Amino acid sequence: MVESSADKVRSFTLLGASGSGKTSLAEALLFRAQAIHRLGKVDDGTSQLDSDPEEHKRKISLFSKVQSLSWKDYRLHLADTPGFPDFLGEVLAPLQVMDAAVLVIDATVGVDVSARLFFKEAMRLKKPVLIFLNKFDKAQADFERCLDSIRNNLSRHAFPIALPLGNGAGFRGVLDLVDGRALEENEKGVKEIAIPWEEQEKFQDWQKKLIEEVAETDEALFEKLGNGEVLKKEDILPSLMKDIEEEEIIPILVGSSLGMQGVSLLLETATHLLLPPAQLPESRGKNPTNGLVETRKGSLSESPCAQVFKIQSDPGMGDLYFLKIFSGKLMHGQDLLNGRSMALERCNHLFKISGRERHEVAEAFAGDVVAVAKLKASQVGDTLSDASRPFALEAIHYPNAVLSKALHPKTRQDQEKLGIALGKLTALDPTFHFHHDAEFSETLVSGMGEVHLEVMLERLQSKYGIALELCEPHVPYRETIVGRSEVQGKYKKQTGGHGQYGDVWIRMSPSALGHGFTFVDGIKGGVIPSKYIPAVEKGIREAMHRGVLAGYPVVDFQVELYDGSFHNVDSSDLAFQIAGSMAFKKAEEEAHPILLEPVMRVEILTPVDYVGAITNDLASRRGKILGMDQEGDLQVIQGEVPMAELFSYATDLRGLTHGSGSHRAEFARYEAVPGNLLSKVLKEKSRLIREEKK
Numbered sequence: 187m188v189e190s191s192a193d194k195v196r197s198f199t200l201l202g203a204s205g206s207g208k209t210s211l212a213e214a215l216l217f218r219a220q221a222i223h224r225l226g227k228v229d230d231g232t233s234q235l236d237s238d239p240e241e242h243k244r245k246i247s248l249f250s251k252v253q254s255l256s257w258k259d260y261r262l263h264l265a266d267t268p269g270f271p272d273f274l275g276e277v278l279a280p281l282q283v284m285d286a287a288v289l290v291i292d293a294t295v296g297v298d299v300s301a302r303l304f305f306k307e308a309m310r311l312k313k314p315v316l317i318f319l320n321k322f323d324k325a326q327a328d329f330e331r332c333l334d335s336i337r338n339n340l341s342r343h344a345f346p347i348a349l350p351l352g353n354g355a356g357f358r359g360v361l362d363l364v365d366g367r368a369l370e371e372n373e374k375g376v377k378e379i380a381i382p383w384e385e386q387e388k389f390q391d392w393q394k395k396l397i398e399e400v401a402e403t404d405e406a407l408f409e410k411l412g413n414g415e416v417l418k419k420e421d422i423l424p425s426l427m428k429d430i431e432e433e434e435i436i437p438i439l440v441g442s443s444l445g446m447q448g449v450s451l452l453l454e455t456a457t458h459l460l461l462p463p464a465q466l467p468e469s470r471g472k473n474p475t476n477g478l479v480e481t482r483k484g485s486l487s488e489s490p491c492a493q494v495f496k497i498q499s500d501p502g503m504g505d506l507y508f509l510k511i512f513s514g515k516l517m518h519g520q521d522l523l524n525g526r527s528m529a530l531e532r533c534n535h536l537f538k539i540s541g542r543e544r545h546e547v548a549e550a551f552a553g554d555v556v557a558v559a560k561l562k563a564s565q566v567g568d569t570l571s572d573a574s575r576p577f578a579l580e581a582i583h584y585p586n587a588v589l590s591k592a593l594h595p596k597t598r599q600d601q602e603k604l605g606i607a608l609g610k611l612t613a614l615d616p617t618f619h620f621h622h623d624a625e626f627s628e629t630l631v632s633g634m635g636e637v638h639l640e641v642m643l644e645r646l647q648s649k650y651g652i653a654l655e656l657c658e659p660h661v662p663y664r665e666t667i668v669g670r671s672e673v674q675g676k677y678k679k680q681t682g683g684h685g686q687y688g689d690v691w692i693r694m695s696p697s698a699l700g701h702g703f704t705f706v707d708g709i710k711g712g713v714i715p716s717k718y719i720p721a722v723e724k725g726i727r728e729a730m731h732r733g734v735l736a737g738y739p740v741v742d743f744q745v746e747l748y749d750g751s752f753h754n755v756d757s758s759d760l761a762f763q764i765a766g767s768m769a770f771k772k773a774e775e776e777a778h779p780i781l782l783e784p785v786m787r788v789e790i791l792t793p794v795d796y797v798g799a800i801t802n803d804l805a806s807r808r809g810k811i812l813g814m815d816q817e818g819d820l821q822v823i824q825g826e827v828p829m830a831e832l833f834s835y836a837t838d839l840r841g842l843t844h845g846s847g848s849h850r851a852e853f854a855r856y857e858a859v860p861g862n863l864l865s866k867v868l869k870e871k872s873r874l875i876r877e878e879k880k
Contacts, residue, residue, distance in 0.1 A: 190839060192486050193462040195553030197263040198316070199281045200309065202290030203300035204246050204269035204845075207320040209235050211290055211452075211811075212266035213445035218376075218449045219262070221255040222541035225496040227375065227444075234541045235266055238687040240641050241473045248641055250276040250496060251507050254538035254545075260457040261794045263538075264288075264553035267450045269300055270337075271840075271848050272635035275617030279495045279566060282582050283510035285553065286314045286460050288452070293319045293327035293440070293450060294337035300818060305340045312467075313428045313462065315851055316437050317344060323442040337439065339820065345399050346438040346452055349392060351385065359449045360440055361385060364419060364426070364459075367618060368861070369451060376450045384453055396619040400425050403434050412682040414859055418443050423458075431461050444618040463553035469512045471569065471579040474525040475814060480577060482513040489572040490514035490522065493579050494564050497614050505614075506537070506557040507564060512579065514572070516550045522570035524839055525578030529563035566616050584617050587632035589836045591639055592660070593620070594628070604629065618642055622759065624737070626660045636837040661830045662784060665733035665740045669778035670695045675769025677761050688761030690714065690722055691749035694773035697742045699782075699856060703730060708748035712764070715752060721759040722747055725766030734771050735779040736871040737854060741856070743777075745770070781864055789822060790839065790846040797821050799842050807831035808860075826854055 200208045212235055216222045226232035235251045236242070247268040253331055265280035267273075283286060287308040291301050308315050317340075320457050329350055336344045349361040359370040361381065368381045381389055397417050401407040404425040427436040439455060441448020463484030469491070473480050482491050496508040509516075509731050521530050536559040539546045550556045558736060564570070571577040600782040608631070610618045619632045633639045646652045646742075671694045679686040697704060706725045710752060714722075726745055733740040750765075788809075793801055796817075800823060801811060809827035816822075827835075832851060839847045860865060 190418070192515075192551035192553065193464055194457070195262045195263075195551060196286070196456050196460050197258060197553060197555055198282040198286040198288050199277070199284045199313075200267060200288050200290060201277060201301075202269050202320075204378055205294070205296050206269060206292045206301075206441040208269060208290045209251075209266050211320065211449070212251070212264060214446050214449045215262075215264065215453060216253060216442045217373075218446065218542060219255040219455065221253070221258045221723040224464075237542065238729075241474070244637075246270050249281050249498075252280065252496060252542055252557070252635075254555065256877075257453045257457055261554065262453070262456060263553075270637065271300065271303075272633070272638035272641075272836075274303075274634055275615060276584050277304065278307060278584060279315065279616075281583050282311055283495045284313075284555075285317065285463070285466060286456070288316045288318055288456075290318050290320050290443075291332065292334070293321050293332050294324050296332050296510055297339040298822065299793065299848055302339055302817075303791070306865075309433070312433075314433060314454070316430075316439060316459075318448070319438060320443055322350045322353060322447065323357045323445045324612065327353060327357075329353075330693055333589075337785070339817075341433075341436050342400045343434060344436040344438055346392060346395060346440075347396060347455070348439045348441075348448065349385075349749040350440045351382075353449075354744055356445060356524075357442060357445065360451055361389050362451055362650075363389070363396050364423070366393065366419070368556070369448075371447045373451055374448050378624065386677060394584065399435060400429060405427050410850075418687055427461060429460055430459055431466075444844055446806045447582070461867070463512075469579060471525075471577050474528065474576050474578045477666055482577060486515055486551060488513035488552070489575045490516050490520070491569065491571045491577050491579070492516060492560075494566055494568045494570070495582060495584075497566055499764065500559075503559045505561075506559055507561045508555065508557050509533075509570065511550055511552055511554045511556070512645065513552050515552070516554075516556070518548050520571070520705055521574040523568040523576050523798070524564050525571060525576055526565075527563040527568070527810060530573065531564055532681050533558045533561075533570070537821055548779050564573065564761075580716070582616070585634070586850065586852065587617065587619055587634060589635055589639060589833070590630050590632040590659050591656040592626075592628045592632050592658065593624075594655050594657055600652045600654065601653055601857070603650060604646075605653055607646055611645060615642070619627060623659070625662060628659070630659050631656075633820045634836075635840075636834070650801075658833050663736065663738045663859070664782040665735050665738050665779050665870075666699075666742045666772070666782055667694065667696050667740075667774060667777035667779050669776075671773045671776035673769055674777060675765040675767070675772065677765040677768060679761075680756075685753075685756040685762075686758060686761040687717070687753035687756035688721075688763075688765035689751040690747060690762065690765045690769050691768045692726075692773055693746040693748060694767075694770075694777050695744050696777075697744050699742055701742050703727070703741070704744040706744060706746040707752070708746045713752075714747070714750045715757075716743055717754065718757065718759060718762040719747065721762040722766035725763035726762075726770045729767040729770040733779060733805045734775045736868050738781070740774060740779075741782070745773070781867060783859045785854050785857050786829050786832055786851040788825050788827055788835075788849055788851045789856040790825070790847060790849040791817075792821055792823065792839075792843050794821050795842045796847060800839070800847070803838070807835075818848035827851075828857075829853075834841055836860060 351359040468481040492509040
């Protein structure tokens with residue numbers, strides 16, 4: 187790989203929906219730059235990037251692929267990311283660290299929900315965006331329709347810097363509005379030709395519009411244009427680069443990843459219109475030793491600073507840690523300080539990846555992306571910096587999980603291996619979580635969707651040899667009361683020696699939802715010695731974990747201990763603890779217990795065409811619509827749905843919307859279970875209790 191000056195380094199993330207052609211475009215870029223020597227295809231399983239067995243089986247990208255290439259005297263680093271919503275985490279990590287984003291849109295489809303989601307994330311992270319309209323070799327590709335779709339749904343600042351040369355089967359290249367040329371391109375190569383006469387009027391019209399668009403953001407250029415001067419490439423280029431960085435102009439390119447058209451122009455645009463690391467905004471972070479905010483410039487004169495954004499298992503080398511270098515220079519064998527663990531990490535063997543090949547390099551500069559093997563105390567999001575100037579960048583932010591399942595190992599041996607294996611998987615994928623649910627004695631795994639969890643289950647089985655099954659998790663119902671009661675709890679047991687004696691009277695009353703449990707000591711006159719009162723509260727707290735209605739924890743109530751008696755010899759902490767437990771069970775039973783279910787607040791993003799189907803489906807799930815908002819030709823639906831009705835919703839929503847809908851959910855509150863469903867829930871709980879006893 188050619189090493190060049192540090193100011194000729196660029197990096198970007200390829201974004202786009204599944205089927206938009208991102209992986210094919212990534213391979214086309216590598217092939218055109220001669221980083222790989224064979225073009226593979228995703229559909230027939232010959233892709234050089236989608237090499238995982240699960241990717242072959244599903245014919246979609248499941249993991250981000252970090253690649254490096256040389257184009258003329260520039261070094262480019264790209265991350266090809268999944269387009270399926272379940273693997274959003276594989277998109278967000280490289281998007282946060284790479285310097286720009288290339289949003290790939292299928293020109294036969296236009297902007298869909300996934301493209302909108304990825305664009306919003308790029309804007310949130312303040313990344314300059316290039317849009318690549320792909321598949322112009324298809325007859326259904328429509329430039330004008332796609333342009334309208336982009337401007338209506340993404341940004342009014344989107345503007346073409348290239349036009350298609352031909353269409354469908356006649357598509358053969360692109361018209362470059364910046365350099366004023368026509369490029370014919372295919373797998374064999376690229377050549378510049380004269381702009382065809384039938385394209386000249388369209389070309390001149392769009393080039394004039396581009397110059398006016400750039401001039402609007404630059405007072406000096408606007409004045410020259412107003413004075414009738416003819417602006418050339420060298421006049422507008424500095425302003426165009428600034429406009430792209432500041433998102434005043436979002437360039438639109440066109441092409442076909444399979445036919446290789448427009449690939450060279452995308453490489454030229456990335457190298458010449460994106461800013462070098464030294465001209466990018468400074469990276470902000472904190473000194474981990476004192477918490478003070480600091481910055482780092484993207485220059486070689488700064489001390490080294492790099493962030494781990496991906497960990498990938500490599501059969502030959504173990505785990506590879508991918509680093510984006512934000513400042514300074516990183517040398518083979520250099521020690522850097524981890525700003526989270528405060529451990530020194532030795533960066534032996536720096537690699538750049540091209541296709542399926544690793545290339546070892548002796549050093550890397552600000553803007554570069556490298557892989558390092560065998561770090562000891564680092565994880566995704568950690569910052570490595572010079573120990574004399576410790577620095578920690580902002581952590582990488584991931585979305586909340588949208589789907590949880592219960593994981594049931596088939597043997598005791600599988601159960602013993604499960605915790606270690608799950609720990610390793612969560613280190614590789616921060617959107618995958620697990621925890622032990624003590625209430626139901628089961629392991630819960632959470633992820634971004636059903637396919638995500640299926641892939642993780644497959645990895646547990648194939649890599650760690652653990653036989654498992656995924657089941658619906660239990661709903662964490664709760665019990666509470668709506669009435670009041672006054673009861674006695676008396677425990678008296680006579681034995682050969684000292685007996686046991688505890689006697690309490692309590693009043694039980696409901697509290698507001700979410701208020702929890704309150705214990706009130708109302709004892710007067712010492713009828714129960716103060717030393718035994720904590721034991722009464724302890725007995726109640728232990729008993730409230732299994733209510734009398736269905737065995738679920740009891741919440742939102744108050745207990746006042748107001749009377750009782752004791753025995754000078756036989757009373758003890760244990761006796762009053764048991765008496766408190768007995769009193770609680772009797773009091774709940776007499777205070778009209780009810781069952782509560784968790785209710786989730788949901789936000790659904792969908793094309794307008796599917797709103798009716800979604801609202802009908804929510805109604806069938808006992809959901810309530812709280813409001814709707816229009817965003818372009820997409821609809822945002824706000825609602826509330828019981829958790830019991832949402833376990834398969836991520837999958838069902840994609841079915842309702844043909845893969846174009848997405849949602850997020852968070853806990854809102856507990857509400858009473860409707861009377862018509864209570865007997866069903868109680869019957870299911872009885873069945874579970876019988877199974878536990880077996």
